[in-house]
Each structure stands twice: as C-alpha cells, then as structure tokens.
Amino acid sequence: MLLRENWNDTGQGFHPVSAPDYLPAAQLRELQLRRLKAVVERAYEHVALFRERMNERDLTPARIESLSDVSRLPFTVKTDLRDTYPFGLFASPMSEIVRLHASSGTTGKPIVVAYTQEDIQVWSSVMLRTFAAAGIHRGDIVQNAYGYGLFTGGLGAHYGLEAIGATVVPASGGNTDRQVMLLRDFGVTAICSTPSYFLHLIERAHDLGVDLRDLPLRAGIFGAEPWSTAMRDRIEKDSGIKAYDIYGLSEIIGPGVGSECSAQDGLHLFEDHFYPEIIDPATGEVLADGEEGELVLTTLSKRAMPMIRYRTRDITRIITEPCSCGRTIRRIQRIGRRSDDMFIIRGVNVFPSQIESALLAVEGALPHYRIVLKRERGLDQIHVEIEVGPEIFSDKVSAMEEMHDRLAHSIERITGLRVAVHLVEPHSLPRSEGKAKRVWDERNDG
Numbered sequence: 001m002l003l004r005e006n007w008n009d010t011g012q013g014f015h016p017v018s019a020p021d022y023l024p025a026a027q028l029r030e031l032q033l034r035r036l037k038a039v040v041e042r043a044y045e046h047v048a049l050f051r052e053r054m055n056e057r058d059l060t061p062a063r064i065e066s067l068s069d070v071s072r073l074p075f076t077v078k079t080d081l082r083d084t085y086p087f088g089l090f091a092s093p094m095s096e097i098v099r100l101h102a103s104s105g106t107t108g109k110p111i112v113v114a115y116t117q118e119d120i121q122v123w124s125s126v127m128l129r130t131f132a133a134a135g136i137h138r139g140d141i142v143q144n145a146y147g148y149g150l151f152t153g154g155l156g157a158h159y160g161l162e163a164i165g166a167t168v169v170p171a172s173g174g175n176t177d178r179q180v181m182l183l184r185d186f187g188v189t190a191i192c193s194t195p196s197y198f199l200h201l202i203e204r205a206h207d208l209g210v211d212l213r214d215l216p217l218r219a220g221i222f223g224a225e226p227w228s229t230a231m232r233d234r235i236e237k238d239s240g241i242k243a244y245d246i247y248g249l250s251e252i253i254g255p256g257v258g259s260e261c262s263a264q265d266g267l268h269l270f271e272d273h274f275y276p277e278i279i280d281p282a283t284g285e286v287l288a289d290g291e292e293g294e295l296v297l298t299t300l301s302k303r304a305m306p307m308i309r310y311r312t313r314d315i316t317r318i319i320t321e322p323c324s325c326g327r328t329i330r331r332i333q334r335i336g337r338r339s340d341d342m343f344i345i346r347g348v349n350v351f352p353s354q355i356e357s358a359l360l361a362v363e364g365a366l367p368h369y370r371i372v373l374k375r376e377r378g379l380d381q382i383h384v385e386i387e388v389g390p391e392i393f394s395d396k397v398s399a400m401e402e403m404h405d406r407l408a409h410s411i412e413r414i415t416g417l418r419v420a421v422h423l424v425e426p427h428s429l430p431r432s433e434g435k436a437k438r439v440w441d442e443r444n445d446g
C-alpha cells in the first residue's frame, strides 16, 4: 500500500522515514504551490459557496500564481459548515465518499465532514507520521482510548496505528476499570486519549492498586483539547511516561494536522497537506511568522471536502527555527487557547488555560478543576473549584486556609484578578471520557 514506500529499515525494526517531514524547504514550497493550485481549482469547480465568494472578488483559480496569493482567497468559517448542513461543501459525489464524521459542538446542528478513499490514505499517512514522531513503531501495543464513532479521534488514530504496524487495542473512551485492566494485562506500551481522560485513568488505576509507573507504558499521544505544560509535567510525573501533544480538527481532517516529536517543543505541521497562515483574529490581516494570532489552514490535498483558508479560532504562532529532531516542516507553538474561549471579567481578558497554569503551579493542587462564571449583584465573578489532596483535607483548618491563599494568589499573579477559590475533596468534580468541560458559564441562569 501507498504508505509502505515511506518505510526504511533503520535496524531497530521498521521505522517510517516519512520523507515529507524532511523535504528541503524549496521542494516543499514547490509541492505546496502545485497542490494549492489544484485544490483551488477543485473547490471552484465543485463548491458553490466558494465559487460565489471568488466571483464576488473577481478572482479565478488562474490568478493564484504563488503561495502568497493564498491571502487573496476568501476565508471559510465554522458557520459556513452549519449553513450548508449536511453536505453543501462536498466536492465529490456521494459515490466517491467512503466516510462521514461529525462534530457536535455545543449548540445546534453538528458539522459534517467527508472523506474519499484518497483522503483516508492521506489521513492515515499523516497519522503514521504523527506516531512516528512520538517514537511509536512495530511491536508497540497501543491502547486507543479516543472515542470511536462520529468523533474523528478514534478512527483517525486507529488507521495511523495500523499503518505504522503497531498492535492497536481499540478500547475507545470510557469503561475506565476495563481500560486499566487492558493496560496492565496486555503490556500496553503507548496510549492515545485526551489528556484529561488520561488523568482520570491515572487516578482510577491508583485506586485499583495499579501504579502506571510499574507498567511497560512509555508514551501517551494526547490531544483534542488544550492542556498546559504544567498539566503535561503532572502527567509525566504521575505516570512515568512521555506525553506528546497532537493537534487537529474535524474540518481539516481530524487528528493529524500537527504533532510533537521527541523534542516536545512545538508541533510539526504536516505542511505538505495543510498550508498554515497566522492572522490577526480581529482584522483578518496576515501576520508575519513568529507572531501570535489565529491559525488559518488550507487543505492542499483534500478531495471530498477541500477547506480554503479555514479559520480555526485556535491561537498559536509559527516557529521557524529548525527543530533539533531534523524535521524540516515547521512547527506551531502548543495551542493553549482559542479566540472564542476567552471571557471578559470586569474588563480583564481571561483564558481558562491561564487559570489552569496558575492552579497547577501550586504544589498539592490536583489537576481536577472547574471554572464557574457567575453574576453576583450585577458583577461578573469567577469561581474556581479545585480538588486538593486528602492530606490537606484531613489536616488542620490552617492547611486548608494556606492552600486557599496560595491558589488565589497564584491566579491573581497570572490574571490580575481576585477570584473565589473553593477547595473540594478528591474525586468530587465530574470526570470526562473525552474532551473536558472546564468552564461553566452560569451568568445568564436567572
């Protein structure tokens, strides 16, 4: 199959060499331009919404002559997918579409995404490259605890793992006690899940008398939600594994847009398939490499559903410095926040990730928290509930007070805001099996 030709025997079993990760820049740009022209033509020909927007701008595909011409193309946004629900942005006839996925989001109709046979091959190959970057190879036994189903995580990871030749345990999300049993009994060496679900697994394993540090488990491939570096440190310390960040979104392909390598210092973007730009989210203006802004992606090879200049809402920056791993594809900084998850409290902009970092900077705070926004006497207030270890609860009131003050100060230092901190007992907050819900906005509840 297509993927085999990327493999070379490195002497340590079969390792995919993933040639596109190491393309010289000029060759990569040439490939991107060729693919860009083709995808713009395809979208123009088959997707009415895109054609109309091009026509409004007096643009034709022939006017795209260089990579920088991307910035002349119209943006695509999430509501475009909702407005054309379910199949309005498809560029292939149903007879060529072999898979549909959907992402529910928080309100209204889901967004639907489609794949042809070729799209599935590209997806498998970028997931193969993802796993290769995290050091996964033949002989690894990988428990895939991303949800199988309409969510792209489960099947996306599954195909990549099979392509690399690892043994997949398709556990899907949930049924945590059984997950712990499989991890232990099957000698699992790597796991895929959301970082928040893995935290739950660590905790449940501990309750069941299993210390993950004693198992052969050595790597986790975690994504689908923001997680701070403080959270990564906790995960690595409590489980003894290396925790790699992977990024992606349904609209673009699912997981497999970018991933960390052994350097764990930014995520390599699979630029040969996804063309990145960083824009100012307020003005839409393209920013220079290195500047922080909203990530905009153009799919260069997607057939069933090409996405032109899709506004991800994810905030990051492009890292242009070469990576110590030798890959030439560029990196993006880990995504800590989205332009739409910010809340404004008494005039101050706050991101949930800032609160997470502040909390986890305090020793004794457990990585289980939630942020509740309330309106009290006409003023917005942030309440933070956080679990703390049993030793703090069983101790004297003074230990609780001291902990409370340290957490409140840490948040104030980072956000500039005084917030109401509530210490709660271990296990008292809801656990997630997929993406964690961190913020509960109760400002409009009565």
Ligand code: DLL
Residues within 6 Å of the ligand: 103, 146, 152, 153, 222, 223, 224, 225, 226, 227, 245, 246, 247, 248, 249, 250, 251, 254, 255, 256, 312, 314, 334, 335, 336, 338
């Ligand atoms: O979450 C695809 C995925 C599955 C990625 C498994 C990684 C692993 P969606 O459900 O469409 O797709 O959600 C996409 O999740 O725009 C980000 O806001 C967020 N997200 C995904 N990965 C990360 C990450 C999948 N590593 C949305 N860090 C994206 C931060 C992430 N946020």
